[in-house]
Amino acid sequence: MNTIITKLDPENIDTAVIEKAAEIIGMGGLVAFPTETVYGLGADAERADVAEKIYKAKGRPSDNPLIIHIAKAEDAEKYAYTNELYYKLTNAFSPGPLTVILPKKDTVPDTVTGGLDTVAIRIPSNKIARALIERAGVAIAAPSANTSGKPSPTEASHVIEDLSGKADMIIDGGASEIGLESTVVKVDESSILLLRPGAVDVEMLRAVCENVTVSSAILEKLKAGQKAESPGMMYKHYAPDIPVYLVEGDESKVVEFFRQKLENNPKTGILCYIDSRDTVFGENVKYLDRSPIKQANVLFAYLRDYNSSTASEVYSVIPDSDGVGLAVLNRLMRAAGFQIIKV
Ligand code: AMP
Ligand code: MG
Secondary structure, X not given: OOOEEEEOOOOOXXXXXXXXXXXXXXXXXXXXXXXXXXXXXXXXXOOHHHHHHHHHHHOOOOOOOOEEEOXXXXXXXXXXXXXXXXXXXXXXXXXXXXXXXXXEOOOOOOOOOOOOOEEEEEOOOOHHHHHHHHHHOOOEEOOEOOOOOOOOOOOHHHHHHHHOOOOOEEEEOOOOOOOOOOEEEEEOOOOEEEEEOOOOOHHHHHHHOOOEEEOHHHOOOOOOOOXXXXXXXXXXXXXXXXXEEEEEOOHHHHHHHHHHHHHXXXXXXXXXXXXXXXXXXXXXXEEEOOOHHHHHHHHHHHHHHHHHOOOOOEEEXXXXXXXXXXXXXXXXXXXXXXXXXXX
């Protein structure tokens, strides 16, 4: 397949590009586009056959459902049985990085929801994403635009690497503002279950509804026989091609561990705090800010970089889990397959 690759400035959108992209969606094609979280690989959410195309292009198991993207909260009525809490949440956080799971209507094919009777709905804020959804006139089903299992794409170059020849069009709208996928919650009338942490954090959710439960699978490996509340929890995620280990202990001991690893092999991959840059350095050492928002911005690009590096393994600090930090920690834990070294 010949993939059209087009640059588009979100502040000065060339409507001809949106027109072309919407036409591709209308014909059952696949368009990768920027969102504020990560890039998405989009298709018409009302067509059963195109969802299959998405799974195939990503190499994603077809029982791992897709998020459908709409332009405004009321558009969910066509696809799901909404409730008051849905509107409270969308009033507070949409458009933005929040996905709400609701009972689905028949307008959403089973292929999109991986056979589940619920559907995940998000209203993105990215201007290109919004223009495309509005012009397409249907909900756009879109998972992250990466090969399944790899770190999610936060720049068009990542999408091109994974999906060139597999998508009809890739829109390059620059780097993602947030860099981690949306917060995913399942809601009923009076409670919220957090399934995937994101930029809308637990405190923010509690400000809307006090009854918030955080799924244990966010920071722990599923136990044998334990049912996944969200299919995505079962699969390997976000990982570079080399092993990642998280290093737990007093900060000074963790820094010493990194130094020793680098002494043995200067090419070791290390993710450490920027404060240690005078003592921990090397070809494959990358630095994290203390701010979780800044960590989120760079994490996936860093993990992806390791694929083309000389490192054969990566050791990382364990970031604080406050606020957006929970999302950063969740992605790192999953990238590491929950492997932790205690020092
Ligand atoms: P991605 O497409 O990479 O952003 O991932 C979407 C995430 O939302 C995956 O972890 C899915 O398993 C999860 N998800 C989507 N739809 C549902 C649903 N109906 N119920 C539970 N989890 C869902
Ligand atoms: Mg994904």
